Amino acid sequence: MKNNNFRPIVGIDLGTTNSAVAYIHNGKPEIIESQEGKRIIPSVVLIDLKGNIIVGEDARSGLVAMPDRSIAAVKRQMGSDKPISIAGQALLPEEASALIIKELKRHVDALYGEGEKEAVITVPAYFTDEQRRATKEAGELAGFAVERIINEPTAAALAYGLDHMDEDGVYLVYDLGGGTFDVSVVEMMNGLLEVKASTGNRQLGGEDFDWKVVDFLSEKIIGDAGVDPREDIRAKALLKDEAEKVKKQLSENTSVTVELPLVTVKDNKPVGISTEITREQFIALIDNQLQETIESIYAVLKDAGHSPQEIDEILLVGGSTRIPRVAELIRELFGKEPRTDVHPDEAVALGAAVQAGLKSGALSESGLVATDVAPFSMGIAVLKEWKGLTQRPGGFAPIIPRNTTIPVTRTEKFGTSAPGQTAVSIEIYQGEHEWVKHNHRLGEFLLEGIPENVNKQEEVDVTFRYNLNGILEVSAKCVSTGKEMSVVVQDALRRDSNESFQESVQRLENLWKNADADDIGDDEIGYADEDWKMIDDLLDEAALGKSDIDADYESGELTPTVLEEEAFQLRERALNLLDKIDESARNKVRMVIDLLEAAITENDVEQLEKAIDEATDALIDLEL
Numbered sequence: 269m270k271n272n273n274f275r276p277i278v279g280i281d282l283g284t285t286n287s288a289v290a291y292i293h294n295g296k297p298e299i300i301e302s303q304e305g306k307r308i309i310p311s312v313v314l315i316d317l318k319g320n321i322i323v324g325e326d327a328r329s330g331l332v333a334m335p336d337r338s339i340a341a342v343k344r345q346m347g348s349d350k351p352i353s354i355a356g357q358a359l360l361p362e363e364a365s366a367l368i369i370k371e372l373k374r375h376v377d378a379l380y381g382e383g384e385k386e387a388v389i390t391v392p393a394y395f396t397d398e399q400r401r402a403t404k405e406a407g408e409l410a411g412f413a414v415e416r417i418i419n420e421p422t423a424a425a426l427a428y429g430l431d432h433m434d435e436d437g438v439y440l441v442y443d444l445g446g447g448t449f450d451v452s453v454v455e456m457m458n459g460l461l462e463v464k465a466s467t468g469n470r471q472l473g474g475e476d477f478d479w480k481v482v483d484f485l486s487e488k489i490i491g492d493a494g495v496d497p498r499e500d501i502r503a504k505a506l507l508k509d510e511a512e513k514v515k516k517q518l519s520e521n522t523s524v525t526v527e528l529p530l531v532t533v534k535d536n537k538p539v540g541i542s543t544e545i546t547r548e549q550f551i552a553l554i555d556n557q558l559q560e561t562i563e564s565i566y567a568v569l570k571d572a573g574h575s576p577q578e579i580d581e582i583l584l585v586g587g588s589t590r591i592p593r594v595a596e597l598i599r600e601l602f603g604k605e606p607r608t609d610v611h612p613d614e615a616v617a618l619g620a621a622v623q624a625g626l627k628s629g630a631l632s633e634s635g636l637v638a639t640d641v642a643p644f645s646m647g648i649a650v651l652k653e654w655k656g657l658t659q660r661p662g663g664f665a666p667i668i669p670r671n672t673t674i675p676v677t678r679t680e681k682f683g684t685s686a687p688g689q690t691a692v693s694i695e696i697y698q699g700e701h702e703w704v705k706h707n708h709r710l711g712e713f714l715l716e717g718i719p720e721n722v723n724k725q726e727e728v729d730v731t732f733r734y735n736l737n738g739i740l741e742v743s744a745k746c747v748s749t750g751k752e753m754s755v756v757v758q759d760a761l762r763r764d765s766n767e768s769f770q771e772s773v774q775r776l777e778n779l780w781k782n783a784d785a786d787d788i789g790d791d792e793i794g795y796a797d798e799d800w801k802m803i804d805d806l807l808d809e810a811a812l813g814k815s816d817i818d819a820d821y822e823s824g825e826l827t828p829t830v831l832e833e834e835a836f837q838l839r840e841r842a843l844n845l846l847d848k849i850d851e852s853a854r855n856k857v858r859m860v861i862d863l864l865e866a867a868i869t870e871n872d873v874e875q876l877e878k879a880i881d882e883a884t885d886a887l888i889d890l891e892l
Contacts, residue, residue, distance in 0.1 A: 279620025
């Protein structure tokens with residue numbers, strides 16, 4: 269089995285809530301378990317007080333105990349250049365995601381040993397070019413070679429298709445995960461799995477349902493105690509954790525009791541909640557969002573040219589499909605039960621492994637072949653007739669229509685817009701609106717050297733090449749001279765050179781260098797212990813029903829210092845500013861908030877004084 273040229277290839281589902289990695293073993297996809305026996309891991313990162321990077325279940329508990337040192341749902345921010353704050357660090361979303369993938373690589377290394385590894389990573393079908401590029405980069409930062417990105421519903425269909433090669437038919441893949449929703453129509457014919465159409469919403473998933481429950485519980489607390497727990501970072505995290513539990517329990521039960529004696533504190537007294545939430549109440553909170561998914565189903569059926577009656581099977585993928593209302597809506601629309609033999613949490617990772625097996629040749633004898641589609645129309649900005657009267661700039665000319673089978677290359681001919689024009693700007697967009705201002709801008713480049721022709725238009729051929737990873741290359745050529753200019757949109761967006769990638773590599777190397785994952789002692793959870801000691805004390809008082817708890821503060825153990833009070837007040841001022849200033853100033857305010865919260869957490873006089881001074885100066889400037 270020893271082969272110097274062998275490079276293991278695996279499939280990775282980088283999810284909003286959970287992530288998993290799988291490989292092909294004896295001709296079948298299998299999840300690679302962690303050394304602790306875990307098949308999936310929460311997509312949560314914690315940097316503890318000693319600088320250790322913790323990913324997964326242990327990190328998940330830090331979302332409540334150490335919210336300023338933990339991050340979750342990073343996938344929703346992929347493609348953004350806005351840094352995420354964690355433990356005083358500022359990480360780009362792809363860097364934070366790389367920490368999650370690095371943990372999955374640890375599972376792979378335990379199976380295969382050291383050496384280069386390749387990964388196929390999944391993304392929502394409706395991810396933009398930036399989001400796909402950021403996902404690819406996250407995998408590379410984690411140490412994988414990433415040559416293939418695959419859409420999540422396509423991956424789920426592959427996992428199903430490999431076990432049902434003899435079942436020709438038309439399938440609908442309904443993928444409702446923690447943070448994104450996708451739906452695809454897939455045809456299976458003689459081993460050829462062809463995606464006919466895809467659509468979705470990259471900001472719709474279980475996270476949104478959790479926050480609906482948080483709002484529901486918060487409104488009850490406001491009504492009972494006159495305080496909004498969402499303004500307290502730790503109370504907000506606690507309610508989010510409870511909301512996720514409520515959501516899961518309501519999939520099994522018709523009602524759930526919420527008992528939280530301490531959510532926040534008002535006037536040095538504990539504020540809690542004791543209430544019941546029924547499945548009907550929960551569905552009422554989220555039904556509008558679930559109805560959006562049904563509208564997407566109608567849209568994708570129309571694009572694919574099928575009626576609901578022509579769909580042979582419906583595959584439910586993603587943890588949020590466990591909500592009973594989802595299956596109920598599917599039954600109402602299609603008049604049949606969705607398939608339940610597809611594991612909602614593992615199907616995407618298993619399908620990514622199938623794609624990896626097809627790529628590596630491990631499944632070459634299976635007879636399975638898969639095609640995918642472009643989820644968006646892609647084209648350029650042109651002059652366009654407006655109201656039948658004049659030509660105005662900003663029209664959208666699609667070159668690759670949405671749901672075109674990929675890989676694909678398309679060329680369209682355009683002309684210069686003014687006599688004597690010697691250069692043209694090629695502005696690249698994706699979207700479905702006839703005007704580019706409503707679409708998503710991908711990039712721009714300039715084609716120069718066009719002959720100065722004052723008698724007629726010079727012709728320009730614009731070519732779009734869209735590959736299997738959903739990454740676009742655009743070229744423009746002056747027909748009369750043959751002069752050509754091209755750009756890979758993936759690289760034109762934020763990385764004109766290798767510089768930013770190397771900066772990310774250095775940031776992560778510094779984090780890993782400072783961390784000692786094997787050195788986990790009592791100090792690591794000391795911060796959480798202090799928090800829970802305070803919570804336990806307050807819970808004791810709540811249980812005893814005392815009218816005040818000033819005596820506890822007299823011991824000095826929990827007495828807020830003058831500096832802490834001042835820091836809390838400054839933090840409130842900063843929070844109140846967020847909605848009153850423009851986006852450019854908000855980043856500065858968020859840094860102020862992070863600085864103050866870190867100082868309050870450390871409870872160090874010198875650090876508090878420094879944070880208060882810096883925050884005061886910054887807020888004075890912003891409030892003027």
